[in-house]
Amino acid sequence: MADMTAKPPLNSKRPAKRVGIGARPPANPHAEAWIRQGEASALNKGDCYTARLTLDITPAMRARIKVSAFTQGLTVADLLRGLLEREFPAHRKEDTP
Numbered sequence: 341m342a343d344m345t346a347k348p349p350l351n352s353k354r355p356a357k358r359v360g361i362g363a364r365p366p367a368n369p370h371a372e373a374w375i376r377q378g379e380a381s382a383l384n385k386g387d388c389y390t391a392r393l394t395l396d397i398t399p400a401m402r403a404r405i406k407v408s409a410f411t412q413g414l415t416v417a418d419l420l421r422g423l424l425e426r427e428f429p430a431h432r433k434e435d436t437p
Contacts (some may be wrong), residue, residue, distance in 0.1 A: 405419065
């Protein structure tokens with residue numbers, strides 16, 4: 341760590357200055373709330389998906405899935421979750437009496 345009170349070299353024409361560090365600016369409550377909101381939503385998103393599914397597919401199928409996700413502006417995980425949700429909804433008509 342550099343010594344802020346060190347004297348300048350003898351050939352320097354500038355006088356030695358001590359640089360003070362100011363106090364931390366007051367926190368903006370709106371900014372703090374916005375940051376905490378993002379942290380909370382990240383935690384909640386992970387809570388929804390707690391099971392992992394492993395599936396062996398061909399490299400060609402993986403490539404088609406990745407291209408499809410990219411062109412739709414989605415992640416592969418989100419694309420596949422949507423596909424599975426459409427195919428296996430939580431409440432199906434034939435499941436209810």
